[in-house]
Amino acid sequence: MGPKEIDWNKLTAIIAKHKKEKWGLIPLLQEIQELIGYIPPEAIEPVAEALNIYPSEVQGVVTFYSGFSLHPKGKAVVKVCRGTACHVKGSRSILKLMKKELDLEEGETSPDYQFTLETVACLGACFLAPTMMVNRDYFGKLSPTKVTTVLGQYSKDKGEQ
Amino acid sequence: MPVATVGLCVVEDEKTGRVMASCVTPVVSEMSVRTDTPRVKIHRKNILRLMIAEHPESCVVCSKGNRCQLRQLAAQLGIGETHLYPMPNYKTLEQANPFIIRDLSKCVLCGKCIRADHELVVVGAIDYNLRGFKSRPSTIHDRGLEHSSCTFCGTCLSMCPTGALSPNNPGYTATPERESFSICGFCGVGCGLAMGYTNSRIVEVNPANRPDTVNRATLCVRGHFAHDFLNTHERLLQPMIRQHTGSDENTMAPASWDAAIDVVAGRLLEIKSKNGSQSVAFLGSSKCTNEENYLFQKIARALLKTNNVDNGSYLSGRHVINLLEKRTNGLSRLSPLDWLEKAQAVFVLGADPGHSTPVVSYYLKRASKKGVPLVVADSIRTDLAAFSSAWLDVSTQSDFEGSYIELLNGLAALLYEKKAHDAHYIKQFTEGFKQYSDDLSTLDREQVSLATGIDVGVLNATAELLKGKKIAFVIGSGILQQRFGMQTMEAVINLSLMTGSLGSEGAGIHILAKENNQVGAQDMGAVPDALPGRQPLYNDSDRNRWEQFWQTEISPQSGLNMIQMIEAAEKGNLKGLYILGENPLRSLPQPDRVRKALAKLDFIVVQDILNTETVQIADVVLPGAAFSEKGGSFTNMEGRIQSFDPVVPPPGDAHPDWEILGSLAAKLGDPNQYASLGHIRDEIRIRVPMYKALDRHNHTAWVAVGDHRQSDKDTKKTKTMVSFSPVVPGDIDIGDELSTTDYPFTAIMVSVRYHCGSGTRTGCSDRILKLGLRGEIELSPQDGETLSIRDGDTVRVVSSSGAIKRQVRFNKRLRQGTISIPLAFNGNDAMNLLAMTQPDMPDSPGWKTCRVKLEKI
Numbered sequence A: 001m002g003p004k005e006i007d008w009n010k011l012t013a014i015i016a017k018h019k020k021e022k023w024g025l026i027p028l029l030q031e032i033q034e035l036i037g038y039i040p041p042e043a044i045e046p047v048a049e050a051l052n053i054y055p056s057e058v059q060g061v062v063t064f065y066s067g068f069s070l071h072p073k074g075k076a077v078v079k080v081c082r083g084t085a086c087h088v089k090g091s092r093s094i095l096k097l098m099k100k101e102l103d104l105e106e107g108e109t110s111p112d113y114q115f116t117l118e119t120v121a122c123l124g125a126c127f128l129a130p131t132m133m134v135n136r137d138y139f140g141k142l143s144p145t146k147v148t149t150v151l152g153q154y155s156k157d158k159g160e161q
Numbered sequence B: 001m002p003v004a005t006v007g008l009c010v011v012e013d014e015k016t017g018r019v020m021a022s023c024v025t026p027v028v029s030e031m032s033v034r035t036d037t038p039r040v041k042i043h044r045k046n047i048l049r050l051m052i053a054e055h056p057e058s059c060v061v062c063s064k065g066n067r068c069q070l071r072q073l074a075a076q077l078g079i080g081e082t083h084l085y086p087m088p089n090y091k092t093l094e095q096a097n098p099f100i101i102r103d104l105s106k107c108v109l110c111g112k113c114i115r116a117d118h119e120l121v122v123v124g125a126i127d128y129n130l131r132g133f134k135s136r137p138s139t140i141h142d143r144g145l146e147h148s149s150c151t152f153c154g155t156c157l158s159m160c161p162t163g164a165l166s167p168n169n170p171g172y173t174a175t176p177e178r179e180s181f182s183i184c185g186f187c188g189v190g191c192g193l194a195m196g197y198t199n200s201r202i203v204e205v206n207p208a209n210r211p212d213t214v215n216r217a218t219l220c221v222r223g224h225f226a227h228d229f230l231n232t233h234e235r236l237l238q239p240m241i242r243q244h245t246g247s248d249e250n251t252m253a254p255a256s257w258d259a260a261i262d263v264v265a266g267r268l269l270e271i272k273s274k275n276g277s278q279s280v281a282f283l284g285s286s287k288c289t290n291e292e293n294y295l296f297q298k299i300a301r302a303l304l305k306t307n308n309v310d311n312g313s314y315l316s317g318r319h320v321i322n323l324l325e326k327r328t329n330g331l332s333r334l335s336p337l338d339w340l341e342k343a344q345a346v347f348v349l350g351a352d353p354g355h356s357t358p359v360v361s362y363y364l365k366r367a368s369k370k371g372v373p374l375v376v377a378d379s380i381r382t383d384l385a386a387f388s389s390a391w392l393d394v395s396t397q398s399d400f401e402g403s404y405i406e407l408l409n410g411l412a413a414l415l416y417e418k419k420a421h422d423a424h425y426i427k428q429f430t431e432g433f434k435q436y437s438d439d440l441s442t443l444d445r446e447q448v449s450l451a452t453g454i455d456v457g458v459l460n461a462t463a464e465l466l467k468g469k470k471i472a473f474v475i476g477s478g479i480l481q482q483r484f485g486m487q488t489m490e491a492v493i494n495l496s497l498m499t500g501s502l503g504s505e506g507a508g509i510h511i512l513a514k515e516n517n518q519v520g521a522q523d524m525g526a527v528p529d530a531l532p533g534r535q536p537l538y539n540d541s542d543r544n545r546w547e548q549f550w551q552t553e554i555s556p557q558s559g560l561n562m563i564q565m566i567e568a569a570e571k572g573n574l575k576g577l578y579i580l581g582e583n584p585l586r587s588l589p590q591p592d593r594v595r596k597a598l599a600k601l602d603f604i605v606v607q608d609i610l611n612t613e614t615v616q617i618a619d620v621v622l623p624g625a626a627f628s629e630k631g632g633s634f635t636n637m638e639g640r641i642q643s644f645d646p647v648v649p650p651p652g653d654a655h656p657d658w659e660i661l662g663s664l665a666a667k668l669g670d671p672n673q674y675a676s677l678g679h680i681r682d683e684i685r686i687r688v689p690m691y692k693a694l695d696r697h698n699h700t701a702w703v704a705v706g707d708h709r710q711s712d713k714d715t716k717k718t719k720t721m722v723s724f725s726p727v728v729p730g731d732i733d734i735g736d737e738l739s740t741t742d743y744p745f746t747a748i749m750v751s752v753r754y755h756c757g758s759g760t761r762t763g764c765s766d767r768i769l770k771l772g773l774r775g776e777i778e779l780s781p782q783d784g785e786t787l788s789i790r791d792g793d794t795v796r797v798v799s800s801s802g803a804i805k806r807q808v809r810f811n812k813r814l815r816q817g818t819i820s821i822p823l824a825f826n827g828n829d830a831m832n833l834l835a836m837t838q839p840d841m842p843d844s845p846g847w848k849t850c851r852v853k854l855e856k857i
């Protein structure tokens, strides 16, 4: 299974919606990121043309904000917190375990586009340390068993679809 | 606007002791800062130490050398060792293109390159990419510059304070020994250059970056990198005389200057006495200086008694420019480019400055960014279209060149209907408005839309945009060289008058000049029909003054223009030709025909700097000097007279051209001795009212505006009444049109920014050649499909005059039925397709387009 197909019709519609908008770039990129899960590099030039700005500027914005990505990501994006509180509570071994379980390094996406592994500085839930986030869900007070269960839950999704 | 990227500008607040970046800290009242307290110094030192620790070791062989601001600051702040753990930030070194090496490991992220690219040349090829330690200026998709929209203007390179961006200069990788000011010798913008040289060799060129130059901190790829031709092997180094070694054999033999000048003077006088003064002609140069052109035409008129003088500006639509000059009494001579950024609206017609005169395109794009509405009309979509408020895609049907006239008249009619004419101005300064406005009222806008291929709604919106504004016009070769250039210019003048634009600041008529001194060559009288100062030959009082001054008789009859010279040679009426810095075998249509015609001449002298096609057929060759090897002045397209001194001496035994012409004049019996440039300049200043501001110093001067006869007595130049001309319809019957079945395509001749004119000089520039451009013709993919031609195929392009072979590239933006053919490639072979006609004659199809068919091979 590859990354999600790019729906060019929808993408073109989003671009058209924001055409010539003065501060349209960030909302436009957010919509694309939402729709496709990343910003396809091929979309940069059409976006720039619609907003009458340079493609290099669009790229600059995409690569500046961590909320945007130029690469397709997995269906489940796992963000392991590496902030201070989590570190004290052993997030290093959580990350190690995660790498082993998923067979991924930080920033990598599995070949079947199921998982992407990332780290973040602080998830803002230090009272639950160590923490991680999968897509929009938080998981706290992690232990090796809990990690395996959560991962299992997301791998199971694979079977269903 | 400062952007606070580097942090070396820290200062200390006297009261609070806070250290802050001066560039982004707003000034408040009672504020008092210190710039060199010990704390500030420590901060600066630390920032710099970090920067240096991040720098690679290749610093020691960096071509920025001691010009690197990082090294300069380190020296000033006394940083030798950083005492930090070196942590060079290696990034890929990019040097695939022949112009710019990017070694971003040396980048300090100051952002100057990005600002140069966005704010000065307005290209947008690069911007910051990524964050933090990985951050760097990058192209889209992080590919090489050659795969981006970069035009290789090199403006970012000259701005970069470190060695992150450096010139790709295989011949020389250090700081030039010295630097001198000069003026670019390519196009008519006339950019100020800082030419770096070592051992009498130009090794690097940068923008002069002086406030009194037209380009300030910018340049284009030609100005920056194409001056390689100065050092080519093709330079002429000594005078040569053709020796007849057998009945049919001859060779070129080196000669002394005395011998060569003797032969030239002797032969020209001999031909004149045998065949009359009409049997010699002088083809001067739109690339030589004002001083040289002045002397050249004086030699022709005063010493050989002929008006057979012309220069390359004839090829660039001089007849259209003459019309403008005459109709407006010289009011439009002055057109500073910085007016464009102050304009209320700009109308760009048939002009692609991004290629022909790149610095003009920077002005236009900056104006657009500032909010000046740009109306762009062309038959091929240019770079400017993206910056325009109205893009008018003029149709390319068979007789489309008339559609510019329809367009201008149509817009005028709409403006008149909206009562957007400047009644006050019209009453005060113009004549003939009644007739004009009556004509306009009869125009049918559906018809206009049909003829131009532009939607009525778009025309209306454009008129709305222009309503109530004074308009600046930018006119390019799409008007100047086309069949109906004069009629179109009349329509431009009408629109300019009607909107009250002509003669006011910010509303000039800017004529793009392709050659650096085409304006000056014309001003100096290197033309068959006028004397220096644009004084027409037929005007008795002007002519008499020059007759008295030169102690000679001057015929009121115009001499031969460039094309007539060739025709006269064909007929055997012309016997001797003196060619100064022109290459007619490359720049004129039907080169074979030109070659045959010139072969009939008894005597050809060629004075040039390069071993051109034309040099090969000369009887005497005189090696001249390039602009950087002599002093003098050029007049640019704005009417700015720019003086310069030699940067380096001419190579070998070559001489400055004014010196050569001075010795020839003396040999021909001129009583004036032109021993120095100053003598020539004094004469010009005193005798040519247009150039009264030219002095012996190297100031920038401006040509005097308006008719000298009036300005002498009456300084209120606007008192001159300018009349409207009658509306002519665009569907002028041309009669001789070729059948569209035999020749179904309209070929448009276009310039590319890597070459200048016919490419004689840029074709000798190493780095331009290394780019490996092939000059593909462009074709719409639909037409390609119909003809079963694929992108990349080679085709034969055939016109009624000749044929060429080229590769094809698809361009989605071309209309069907249109192809574009870049000039200056393959010895400028595109000229084979054009018919040799006099562009100022009513039956000439012009030089901008021709009908062709395509054959697959």
Ligand code: SF4
Pocket: B113, B116, B117, B121, B123, B124, B125, B126, B145, B149, B150, B151, B152, B153, B154, B155, B156, B157
């Ligand atoms: S060379 Fe010119 S066009 Fe290219 S990136 Fe630099 S400033 Fe921009």
Ligand code: SF4
Pocket: B106, B107, B108, B109, B110, B111, B112, B113, B114, B137, B156, B159, B160, B161, B162, B164, B165
């Ligand atoms: S490449 Fe040069 S000009 Fe551009 S940000 Fe880096 S140091 Fe500054």
Ligand code: SF4
Pocket: B184, B185, B186, B187, B188, B189, B190, B191, B215, B219, B220, B221, B222, B223, B224, B357, B358, B359, B360
């Ligand atoms: S070629 Fe023209 S635009 Fe380019 S640097 Fe020279 S004068 Fe300027």
Ligand code: FES
Pocket: A081, A082, A083, A084, A085, A086, A087, A121, A122, A123, A124, A125, A126, A127, A129, A130, A131
């Ligand atoms: S440090 Fe982990 S949630 Fe705050």
Ligand code: FES
Pocket: B002, B003, B004, B005, B006, B007, B008, B009, B021, B022, B023, B024
């Ligand atoms: S922070 Fe002020 S110039 Fe760099």
